[in-house]
Amino acid sequence: MNAKDTIAGLSDIDRASFGENESGRMQALLEVRALVERLEKPWETVVRMVWTQPTLLLTVKTASEMGLFAALSSTPQDGKQIGHSTGADPILASRLLRMLAAGAIVQEVGVDTYIACDFSRALRDRQGIMSGIHHFWDVGVQQVEKLPAYLRRTGYKNPSDAAHPPFESIVGTSSYWEYFNEHPEARANFHNFLSFRYAWVRRRPLCVDVGGGKGRDLKHLADAIQDDKARLVLQDLHPVIEEAKKEQLPPQIELLAHNFFGAQPCRGARAYFLHSILHDWPASEAHKILTLLKEAGKPGYTKILLLEAVMPDRIKDIEP
Template sequence: RLQSLNEAQALVQRLKKPWEKAYQMTWVEPILLFTVKASSEMGLFAALETRPKTPDELAKTTGTDARLIGRFCRILAVNDIIGATDENAYFETELSRAFADPDGLVNGIHHSFDLILPVITKAPAYLREKHYDSPSDGAHPPWRTFMDSPDLWTWFREHPDAHAHFNSFFAILRAGMPPWTSMFPPTKLLKDFDASTMLSVDVGGGKGGDARHLAAAVSSSHPQARIVVQDQPEVIAAARESKDLPSQIELMPYNFFDEQPVKGARCYFLHSICHDWADYEAHQILMRVKEACTPGYSKVLLLETVLPEKVQDTNPRAAAMDINMMLLFGALERTERQWRDLLEGAGLKFVRRWEVEGNAQCLIEAS
């Protein structure tokens, strides 16, 4: 499916003339983004049903102007976000149903307005002032200039609604991806596992989503294997409120720039941690992990994007995320060569990559 989708998208791009591409980028995509946000906030998506409705019917349901409804529905329909009949009545689609859920994908649209759009409007001037030097200072990333805040996480604490949009959107994205245990067989961790040690330490593991996957995979054969989830105190406090946390999982406040308190675990797992940091800071994070490892026993697993060495093989989403990481953190998405260099610089050995179709990320095994 993914190969067919990529080939179809590549064909469409080849068929477009330059002015058509520019028109799409300049007017269609930004206006569509605005329309989806406004339509969500006015209740349009929630008002749609499988039965086609006229703009007058939708206006009555939402308490809004039928003329505005009609104009919004036109652009939504021609972009296949909602369905339309020959009589200009409108009905729901799989995508519009997703946008109707206030806890669902629409949070990605809100996130764009909260964060992405404010940042990219200021980025050109910033790069001009810096003489187009590629940002790579994790201590002073472009973000600090754009948003007048020391870092993204401080800004999120000051803007809880924006943080909620971000968390909800990424939870939906991760829920749609295969679990990391489908890439890396947990049996490789269980082989020669010493039950007196932690099976896994999930560094920066949030509320424990990845740890739950591991717990489910090993609970029948090794019900006493212990898994630690580490994150900032406020994240751990929120995780403690969960009523269904597996008994194998322990929660621990921790800053990954500090000495790792759990020594000699079978595995140290980091999901999308290093891509938030420039090389200097990422090196420091991995050094703390390396110092805690037992040589010949501990494994380091990184669930991260690995950019292809050939540009033409790169997924557009991964290329865009690389720019996003640069603007927010002075960080980057890395190629396999760059990951090898980063790991080796921290005294770790790159062992291999694990991947499955349908997951945008790879699992990097190191020791």
């Protein structure tokens, strides 16, 4: 097959090509990323990292706040019309729309003419997937800016003091969770964003989701097992549990404010589940969290289930 045919074949592939085959879709994504790395020249890679991606990110943030995604529809409109309907300078609206079209976030259908696409429609909802972009502004931007200087200052010592993490010096509070106590809107952005993550589902009659956020995983578990007698317990810090109460979770999910550095009140569970918890803590704190769960569990019966993204020793061993 020549290069032209190969490229034509690639453009026929999209998410729908894989149906329910999630692993096939992930495998294709890894292949495509590897293809980009093989094709890109170093200059192009750096441009993508320092210009294209940050610019796209700030354009999406600005477009959301301007109401630009809400102004788009399936009827083609030019930048001027869209600018007028949002109250923005039409020239600025056109410039942002061109950037969004280049990033495949809106669809360009003619010169300076655009329509909404599935992704831009999803971005209309401030509490939807867009909350991830706002979350990055809440706590990500400062880290991008200040972490290199922090590490330089500390002589490139691996951060392992849970009481004084880099976050404290960069953002000013001792942890994300402290920061969220002082900024409930930032906490809402974080948990709204997490609600979109893939869910963990296993058939177990009793599960305590430790640091389970607003209950996304337990809700999927409850839906999957369809057993309203299964006792499922959602635990997180008090303010998060208060947020979870607004989520209309299935009735068999009990909500319990609990700090995982204290003795586990729910004893002898079939499973204690920790999704993206341990990576937030140095080894000594992770050890403490697990020890408390081990003490609460029933020997030979209880399982502690960890779901974490783990870097393989070699990048080439990444599994979809």
